[in-house]
Amino acid sequence: xxxxxxxxxxxxxxxxxxxxxxxxxxxxxxxxxxxxxxxxxxxxxxxxxxxxxxxxxxxxxxxxxxxxxxxxxxxxxxxxxxxxxxxxxxxxxxxxxxxxxxxxxxxxxxxxxxxxxxxxxxxxxxxxxxxxxxxxxxxxxxxxxxxxxxxxxxxxxxxxxxxxxxxxxxxxxxxxxxxxxxxxxxxxxxxxxxxxxxxxxxxxxxxxxxxxxxxxxxxxxxxxxxxxxxxxxxxxxxxxxxxxxxxxxxxxxxxxxxxxxxxxxxxxxxxxxxxxxxxxxxxxxxxxxxxxxxxxxxxxxxxxxxxxxxxxxxxxxxxxxxxxxxxxxxxxxxxxxxxxxxxxxxxxxxxxxxxxxxxxxxxxxxxxxxxxxxxxxxxxxxxxxxxxxxxxxxxxxxxxxxxxxxxxxxxxxxxxxxxxxxxxxxxxxxxxxxxxxxxxxxxxxxxxxxxxxxxxxxxxxxxxxxxxxxxxxxxxxxxxxxxxxxxxxxxxxxxxxxxxxxxxxxxxxxxxxxxxxxxxxxxxxxxxxxxxxxxxxxxxxxxxxxxxxxxxxxxxxxxxxxxxxxxxxxxxxxxxxxxxxxxxxxxxxxxxxxxxxxxxxxxxxxxxxxxxxxxxxxxxxxxxxxxxxxxxxxxxxxxxxxxxxxxxxxxxxxxxxxxxxxxxxxxxxxxxxxxxxxxxxxxxxxxxxxxxxxxxxxxxxxxxxxxxxxxxxxxxxxxxxxxxxxxxxxxxxxxxxxxxxxxxxxxxxxxxxxxxxxxxxxxxxxxxxxxxxxxxxxxxxxxxxxxxxxxxxxxxxxxxxxxxxxxxxxxxxxxxxxxxxxxxxxxxxxxxxxxxxxxxxxxxxxxxxxxxx
Amino acid sequence: xxxxxxxxxxxxxxxxxxxxxxxxxxxxxxxxxxxxxxxxxxxxxxxxxxxxxxxxxxxxxxxxxxxxxxxxxxxxxxxxxxxxxxxxxxxxxxxx
Numbered sequence: 001x002x003x004x005x006x007x008x009x010x011x012x013x014x015x016x017x018x019x020x021x022x023x024x025x026x027x028x029x030x031x032x033x034x035x036x037x038x039x040x041x042x043x044x045x046x047x048x049x050x051x052x053x054x055x056x057x058x059x060x061x062x063x064x065x066x067x068x069x070x071x072x073x074x075x076x077x078x079x080x081x082x083x084x085x086x087x088x089x090x091x092x093x094x095x096x097x098x099x100x101x102x103x104x105x106x107x108x109x110x111x112x113x114x115x116x117x118x119x120x121x122x123x124x125x126x127x128x129x130x131x132x133x134x135x136x137x138x139x140x141x142x143x144x145x146x147x148x149x150x151x152x153x154x155x156x157x158x159x160x161x162x163x164x165x166x167x168x169x170x171x172x173x174x175x176x177x178x179x180x181x182x183x184x185x186x187x188x189x190x191x192x193x194x195x196x197x198x199x200x201x202x203x204x205x206x207x208x209x210x211x212x213x214x215x216x217x218x219x220x221x222x223x224x225x226x227x228x229x230x231x232x233x234x235x236x237x238x239x240x241x242x243x244x245x246x247x248x249x250x251x252x253x254x255x256x257x258x259x260x261x262x263x264x265x266x267x268x269x270x271x272x273x274x275x276x277x278x279x280x281x282x283x284x285x286x287x288x289x290x291x292x293x294x295x296x297x298x299x300x301x302x303x304x305x306x307x308x309x310x311x312x313x314x315x316x317x318x319x320x321x322x323x324x325x326x327x328x329x330x331x332x333x334x335x336x337x338x339x340x341x342x343x344x345x346x347x348x349x350x351x352x353x354x355x356x357x358x359x360x361x362x363x364x365x366x367x368x369x370x371x372x373x374x375x376x377x378x379x380x381x382x383x384x385x386x387x388x389x390x391x392x393x394x395x396x397x398x399x400x401x402x403x404x405x406x407x408x409x410x411x412x413x414x415x416x417x418x419x420x421x422x423x424x425x426x427x428x429x430x431x432x433x434x435x436x437x438x439x440x441x442x443x444x445x446x447x448x449x450x451x452x453x454x455x456x457x458x459x460x461x462x463x464x465x466x467x468x469x470x471x472x473x474x475x476x477x478x479x480x481x482x483x484x485x486x487x488x489x490x491x492x493x494x495x496x497x498x499x500x501x502x503x504x505x506x507x508x509x510x511x512x513x514x515x516x517x518x519x520x521x522x523x524x525x526x527x528x529x530x531x532x533x534x535x536x537x538x539x540x541x542x543x544x545x546x547x548x549x550x551x552x553x554x555x556x557x558x559x560x561x562x563x564x565x566x567x568x569x570x571x572x573x574x575x576x577x578x579x580x581x582x583x584x585x586x587x588x589x590x591x592x593x594x595x596x597x598x599x600x601x602x603x604x605x606x607x608x609x610x611x612x613x614x615x616x617x618x619x620x621x622x623x624x625x626x627x628x629x630x631x632x633x634x635x636x637x638x639x640x641x642x643x644x645x646x647x648x649x650x651x652x653x654x655x656x657x658x659x660x661x662x663x664x665x666x667x668x669x670x671x672x673x674x675x676x677x678x679x680x681x682x683x684x685x686x687x688x689x690x691x692x693x694x695x696x697x698x699x700x701x702x703x704x705x706x707x708x709x710x711x712x713x714x715x716x717x718x719x720x721x722x723x724x725x726x727x728x729x730x731x732x733x734x735x736x737x738x739x740x741x742x743x744x745x746x747x748x749x750x751x752x753x754x755x756x757x758x759x760x761x762x763x764x765x766x767x768x769x770x771x772x773x774x775x776x777x778x779x780x781x782x783x784x785x786x787x788x789x790x791x792x793x794x795x796x797x798x799x800x801x802x803x804x805x806x807x808x809x810x811x812x813x814x815x816x817x818x819x820x821x822x823x824x825x826x827x828x829x830x831x832x833x834x835x836x837x838x839x840x841x842x843x844x845x846x847x848x849x850x851x852x853x
Numbered sequence: 854x855x856x857x858x859x860x861x862x863x864x865x866x867x868x869x870x871x872x873x874x875x876x877x878x879x880x881x882x883x884x885x886x887x888x889x890x891x892x893x894x895x896x897x898x899x900x901x902x903x904x905x906x907x908x909x910x911x912x913x914x915x916x917x918x919x920x921x922x923x924x925x926x927x928x929x930x931x932x933x934x935x936x937x938x939x940x941x942x943x944x945x946x947x948x949x
Contacts (some may be wrong), residue, residue, distance in 0.1 A: 282931045518886050555915040751947035754940060796904060797894040799863055800935020806861055806892040814854040815908070845870065845926045 003077040005054075018068040018079055019045070019052050020295035028280040028365040030068065030080040035466035039364050041280025043463060045069055045287035045294075047179065047531050048268050048500035049222070050464035051278075055080040056130050057230055060139050064131030065532065073179065074241050082131045103546065106380055140250035148174040149217070152233060152258035154224040154404065157185020158266030159192055159434020161206045161817075164216060167262075173215045174254065177222040177235055183207045185266055186286070186452070189293040191314060222254070224265075226528025227407040231259055234438045236533050251537040260431070262406050267398035267435040267443070270330075270420070270504045272306055273469065274451035275359035277394075278460040281366030284501070285312040285395040288319060298324050300391025304369050306357050308332040309419070310448035312395040313340045317347045327387050330355040330371050330445030332378075356386060356449055357392065359458075364392055372451075379452050396449035399504050400438055405430045406526040414519035419446035420504055421523060446588050450509055461509065462502035464495035472509050477486050481833030486510055487524050489564075496532055499524075506724070553606050554703040554767040562785060569788070570671040572607040577787040585789070592786035593793050596753055599777055600709030601786040602771070605759065609654070609673025611699045613664045617691040622656060622664060625686075627682065627813050627821050633658050642803075643668075643676065644820075647810050652676050653803045655750050657735040665735075665746070673699045702746070703767030707774060708757040711781040716758055718777040723747065741773050752791065755800035859889050862912035863937035864920070868905035870930045873898070877923040878932075879911055885910070888920070897939055904939045905932070 001013050005022060008131045012021030016446040018041045022030060023778065030052040040051040049069040056066035056079050056503040068079065151167040152158050156178025164176040183206075187199030210216045222237040244250050269286045271277065285305055291297040302325045305316040320326045326349045334354040344351045358372040358381060368388050370383030399420040402412050411427025412421040415438060422438030425431075431440075451459065456469035464672035471490045480489045483506075493499020493507045499506070503524065511521040534805065552698065553559065564575035565585060577588040596602050613622055623630040626641035633639050635658050643652040652675075654667040668676040677697040684693055707716055717725050723738040730736055736747050743766050749755040760769050775783060795802065801816055813822045866872055872894035877887040889909035896903045909915060915934045922930045941947075 590898075597898050710946065713949075727949070754938070754944070754949075755946050756949045757947065765903075792893070793895045793898065795904065796893050797897055797938065797940040799906065799939065801861070802893060806908070811859070811861075811908070812854065815858055817913075819854060 001073055001075045001077075003073060003075070005079050005124045005346065006081055012073045014073070014248060016073040016295055018056075018071040018073055018077065019049070020291055020297050021073050022052075023291060023299060024295070024297045027763075030280070033278070033463065033466045036330055037728075038278060038466075040278060041283070041365065042069065042736055043271075043283050043287070044269075044501065045284070045290040046268070046649065048497055049159065050462070050497045050501055053082060053131065053464075053496065055082055057158075060134050061137035061532075062134040062196060072240065084572050099367070112239050138536050140244065140536065142534075142540050143249040143252045145252055145254050146538075147175060147217075147235075147254050147256045148258075149173045149256065150259040151175070151262065152256055152260070153262045153264060154233075155185065155219075155264030155266060155434075155436070156180070156183035156200065157217070157264055157266050157434065158203065159266070159436070160189045160262070161210065162184070163262045163264055163433050163478050164204060164210055166494065166663070167260075168210065168216050171215070172259075173217075175217045175219065175258070176210065177219045177224055179223045181221050183218070183220075183238075185289075191288055191293075191318060219254070223531060224404055225530045225533050227261070227404045227430060228528070230257075231261075231408075233261060234528070236529075236537055238695070246317060251534060253533075253537040253540055257487065261403070261404070261408070261429060263432045263436050264434045265401035265404070265432075265436045267420070268500050269311075269398050270396040271501055272308065272356060272394045272396045272449050273459050273461060273509070274357045275454040277360065278463055279360050279362050280364065280367040281362070281390055281393045282394060285315040285393040288391065288393040289315040292318060292322055292324075298322065299393070300326055300388075300389065301325060301392060302389040303391040304357070304371070304389050305329040305393045305395075306371075307395040308356070308449050309395060309443040309445070310337070311398065311399050311442040312338060312393065313343060313395060315395070315443075316349050317343060320347045321350055325839065327389055328352050328371065330357065331809070332356045332374065333445075334376070352385075356448075357394075358454055366392060372453075374452070378448050381453060395443075396505065397446040398435065399433065400436045400445040402432060402436060403526045403528075403530045404434050405436070407528055408631070410432070412523065413521075414507075414517070416517075417444055419443075419449070428836075445724065450512070461505050462490075462492045462495065462499065464497050464502075465491045465493075467492040467506075468503070468507055472506060473513060476510065476513050479498055481514065483507060483510055483521055484524055486537070493524065498531075537622040546700040551607070551700075553604050555604050555606075555771050556765045558768060558771060558802040559604065559785075563786065565784075567788075570607065570673075572670065574607065574609070575785070576789045577605065578785050589787070589789045589793060592784055592790035595782065595784040596709045596755055596790065596794055598710070599781040600707065600711040600715055600783045601753075601790070602774055602778065602783055603706040603786050603791055604704075605704040605706045605766070606764070606772070607670035607673070607699070608704050609666075609668030609670060609675050609676060610702055610761065611666050611668065611673075612696040612698055613666060613680075613693060614662060614696070615691075615693040616662055617693050618662055619658070621667065621680075621684070621688070621691050621693045623681075624682040626656065627818060627825065629825050630656055635660060636734055638735050639751060640750070641814075642690055642732075642813055642818055644813070649809055650803060650807045650811050653681070653801060655748065657748060659735060659737065659746075667748075671699070671804065673697070674713050701764055703764045705760045705762065705767065705771055705774065706752075706757060707760065707778075708751065708753045708755045709781075709783075709785075710756060711778070712756045712758055715774065715778040715781060715783060720771055721745075727795065741770060742771060745770075751800075752800060753794040754800075755794075856914070857911045859908035859910055860912035861888040861892070862907055862909050862915070863935040863939060864891065864905040864922075864932040865920075865935045865939070866905065866932045867930060870903060872903050872922070872932070873924055878898050878907060878911075878920045879922055879923065880915065880918065882924070887923075891922070902937075903940075904937075906937065909934065921923060 010025045028041045031040050042052040048069045052068040053065045053067050056063040058078050100176045116117045150172035151174045153164045153176045164174050168174045184203035192199045204297045222235050225236050233372045236251040239248045268785040269284045304327050305312050316326050316329045323835045328350045330352045354374045357369050373383045385598045397419040408429040411424040413424050415422040416606040423432045459469040461467050467490045475486045475489045480486050493503045507518050511518045559575045565577050566573045567576050579588050625643050628641040638655050645651045652672045657665045680695050721740045732749050746761040748759040874894045876891045878889045880888050891905045891907045893906040918934050921928045
């Protein structure tokens with residue numbers, strides 16, 4: 001396969017990642033660091049990569065800050081390094097590195113605050129080289145899908161596959177997600193065996209068995225990115241280029257509700273900290289092994305392996321067995337298991353116990369390492385050896401990947417045994433298994449990971465953000481003691497990799513400097529997303545017209561055909577005025593308003609919020625929300641009322657109509673309809689679940705036609721109806737049900753214009769018939785349709801309140817002249833105190849439930 | 854409830870000078886930067902007389918008083934504080 005990097009052509013193989021192909025082609029400098037513009041190379045083999053981030057693709061398909069370790073090589077692939085000017089190999093800004101003492105943490109804040117940060121921002125952003133967003137519209141499609149299952153297993157390594165099999169055998173519907181393109185995790189390439197079977201063979205057999213099981217779904221290239229309230233897990237599935245060409249979306253955002261979540265996310269290897277530990281050629285030991293065994297790429301010819309734990313011994317032997325020259329394995333511990341010593345001897349790899357790298361050399365990439373022999377108290381080095389080498393594989397232990405566990409409310413604690421954080425089981429919606437649970441025999445009891453001597457300005461902790469040990473020291477000197485403050489001041493662990501390879505070292509160093517143990521220091525919060533998620537995936541296909549669907553009135557076509565000027569109100573397209581024969585808007589408004597006052601007008605009030613409240617407690621339930629006393633409401637009557645929040649502020653207004661003692665209908669302001677429905681439902685479900693009430697929003701089901709004006713009764717009586725419209729039978733503020741033109745109708749005598757008004761609710765699908773019948777019936781009186789503008793003019797003349805216009809979040813009933821109603825309500829404000837008390841009680845119970853965190 | 858809260862009142866203006874929603878109001882001799890603002894503006898359907906609803910500090914005590922109306926920091930007109938409604942105060946028409 002052919003691909004291009006920074007304009008040059010290279011060859012790679014199917015199955016390669018961009019990172020492995022670059023390494024195979026001898027490209028060692030993949031980018032420049034953001035602050036000092038130091039050359040940087042591939043450091044890891046996974047999503048934790050802090051260095052080898054590239055601008056992937058070209059034109060509108062471009063992805064900034066893509067991890068080359070996670071980009072599957074495709075023929076014709078194009079990528080660019082973010083940084084380096086004029087080129088990444090020869091970067092003029094490299095000069096910054098020699099002035100490094102000036103560029104301490106907080107430097108930008110302290111220096112560029114004057115006179116105005118924006119003046120510098122452009123230049124600094126260009127220099128930093130964090131990648132740039134494409135200027136064109138994203139041509140790809142994204143998709144959001146929902147998924148329900150009994151057990152969600154996150155991670156397709158040995159632990160995940162075993163968890164999935166166990167769950168599946170009980171008949172549970174299982175979803176297994178794997179971040180990579182194939183199952184197996186480390187077992188797929190390392191030399192371990194499971195139950196006497198080689199790892200790769202074990203995985204293959206298990207994967208085939210799972211694939212044959214109908215109630216198991218396997219999602220590959222899918223990363224679990226977040227755990228949210230109510231047990232929702234979000235996944236990001238990346239589809240391959242050929243799939244996208246066949247019409248699939250580029251990414252799929254899954255929203256999963258699972259009965260149980262098992263977290264088999266394994267562990268992430270951590271680095272060792274020493275001087276110039278950032279040169280290209282230095283990488284994690286596990287990554288060196290994976291490049292070799294999975295991709296057939298040697299990361300160098302002459303290699304040193306430096307470790308503080310057992311896991312790197314197998315790496316050294318693998319590298320040696322492949323023909324690479326392993327000059328030495330250094331281990332910061334003085335005592336290691338005899339089997340490890342024997343193993344290295346078998347492979348004739350020199351072992352240096354009680355030692356670690358002190359410093360490295362090389363102008364671009366790595367060319368030499370100085371290894372120091374530690375004193376027994378680990379405070380200094382006793383002697384130094386020099387090695388000439390082109391690769392240095394480091395292992396500073398493995399940290400369980402517990403992000404989703406922590407997001408789900410799980411506690412983690414520092415384990416001295418592990419030298420990392422392990423879960424404190426018992427309080428999380430997520431169950432860690434395998435390495436994620438801290439079962440990591442090979443990395444138990446690690447030695448020190450930070451060099452005790454050397455220039456701390458040259459000891460990198462966060463490679464992505466160029467944070468050094470000296471920056472952490474400075475933060476502590478400036479009294480940023482909490483690890484959360486140190487993090488924000490130095491920005492350690494705050495870049496795209498979110499500290500996956502720097503977090504543990506930073507804690508280690510800060511706790512040592514403060515004279516605390518890491519468990520006393522605590523840790524920073526792990527928030528979603530676990531790794532970057534493209535905004536396109538979160539938006540899915542809710543774009544353009546679908547971002548906020550327009551709501552059309554039942555009589556929409558009629559309005560358009562009669563000159564309606566339409567505007568958006570809470571997504572409803574509503575007529576504001578009907579322009580006749582070249583009228584101006586203000587002329588139309590005046591004509592419509594006069595028609596309502598002199599004869600009659602017809603208004604489409606369909607967006608009016610309508611909520612049915614049914615059940616034996618319906619009236620008592622509603623009485624708790626309105627400032628008026630509703631308990632005296634009689635059947636067939638309507639009462640106008642103000643609805644308050646528990647703060648006492650006006651929330652909404654509308655009418656309450658009683659069709660039957662156990663059947664009430666409330667109306668809300670059009671813009672507040674769904675909010676009021678949600679508000680009632682929240683109280684019913686959370687605070688008063690014992691009340692026998694059902695709440696049904698029927699705003700869209702019933703169109704509302706408002707016939708207003710002195711001639712309204714005459715016009716309506718011309719239609720075929722079984723209702724007695726005479727004033728004594730149907731006075732103001734009464735509600736009736738009956739048939740009009742054979743259609744079931746609910747008719748309210750309420751008025752927002754100050755005129756005699758029949759507000760007729762009719763099933764939405766039949767509404768146009770009635771509208772047109774009324775227009776025809778009203779022709780002798782010159783009945784005119786009127787829009788929102790005329791309606792608001794008429795109501796203003798009547799001084800009727802328009803909630804949200806004449807009120808804001810601080811307006812209380814007394815401010816609008818409703819103080820009397822509040823005082824007259826039975827028990828005064830007692831009901832409101834009840835609301836507040838219920839709320840407080842709810843808050844306390846939430847706080848108590850979360851106290852274990 | 855405090856009496857100097859913003860209370861909803863009506864305003865009646867001078868002919869041919871339209872009220873603008875959001876205009877600030879100050880009472881004569883007021884030491885406050887603002888005494889309230891217009892929330893709804895319009896005019897009488899037949900006479901065309903400008904009318905408005907406004908939230909005015911202690912507004913119910915100010916019935917019949919004159920207020921200065923400000924637009925974009927400049928005093929643009931005077932208005933009289935009135936008690937709505939401006940039409941059919943007894944509501945006879947809607948009870949018809």
